[in-house]
Amino acid sequence: MTKLAAVQMVSTPQVEENLASARRLVASAAAEGAQLVALPEYWPIMGMSDSDKLAHAERDGSGPIQDCMAALAREHGIWLVGGTLPLVSPDAARVLNTTLVYDPQGARVSRYDKIHLFGFNKGSESYDEARTIVPGEAVGVFDAPFGRVGLSVCYDLRFPELYRAMGECALIVVPAAFTHTTGLAHWEVLLRARAIENQCYVLASAQGGLHANGRRTFGHSMLVDPWGEVKAVLREGEGVISGTLDDGFLASVRESLPALKHRKL
Template structure:
């Protein structure tokens, strides 16, 4: 049995309404092409001029235009919609939770993951410190789709393989991201392929991919990778869609031929 999945790639702007309109169009296109599960990238609703811009748009869980759109889109197209990340209110008024929400085909919110690992990077004039505006999550996230367990991760989480082991055996792991161009060029594909190979599952990465209004450049290269580590589909930059099938027979074949998950001793 096969289920088609898709990752949306965007070049999000500081305008939430504009980004929702873009996401609405691309999600509809993915659904028309047969996708039953669609993933949006990290920060898809807003890539502001400043890191603090997202705090202004933080929503309460269950209420707000960003969440309303996701629930409506999932129900309208009858798909599983994984909402990349959006800003939700946190215990600190000056910070947000960088949150992935999962919507079922009936439009209900059925899963949540708050990004655990917060990105920090310094190289010359390029500097990032997500801890200044984000409160880290604490709980591993996953949900059950018709084809198996789906593990939830976000961007910088990709560098911490122990998180993916803690998800248990997944058919699919999703990685919404806004990787910088510098780190993406060096590490993005090799890390994604490693997570697919070591967990013997599909990995679907949905990225920001271009130069944003703030001048920040994100790497793009949204892709679907199979359990053998092969890149099934990829989009280098610009907005668009990548996708393919979750082939349960092939997943079982890989795990049967090379039963590494059963060989674990730690």
């Protein structure tokens, strides 16, 4: 049994403000017994414009955001999946949208750069992440004491082939900042589908509310089990959801319905 927690935030344009919120919420999750905690996408900054994050992009391995995450993991003795932060890329006009993972000693053990970049245009709502983000190229996984963990971010959720490329995971983590429009339509059904088809737990940590820049994110951070049942959810606002990864239940699902062994492609 492993206790998991997802932090939900309503991040602001102020990095220090967001760091303080993350410290408080991660501490709360750890106090409730969480052994692995996930932060949401864009947790350190949701700027007034998409380009604001360029000024806060850190070089790989150093910077206040990375220092904060390493310290949180070490202080609380947890595995920390650090949502995403902006890292410097070879393109001066764009950043990498990166998930970093830290072990309970505060050492970095994995990195995943978001591969699929969100684009949406409907009425007055328009997004194009490719304007300010360079896509990643490699699948992200790491090994924890309870099994393999797959890393994905937000829009990745719509591309099931990415999850197949991770191999057999005990847990998939999905930090996100889903818009309210797309989240209302697709968020839960996609999370449950990824859990069912990969027969694993899915932990989704989301942005959830109205931000200073006018954007409304959907929230609904949740934990889904390998049978597709939602075990915990937080609709809106900042907070923490938690639940248990039961390796016995995971094994029983795979034994009773061995779909992963029945794959042909």
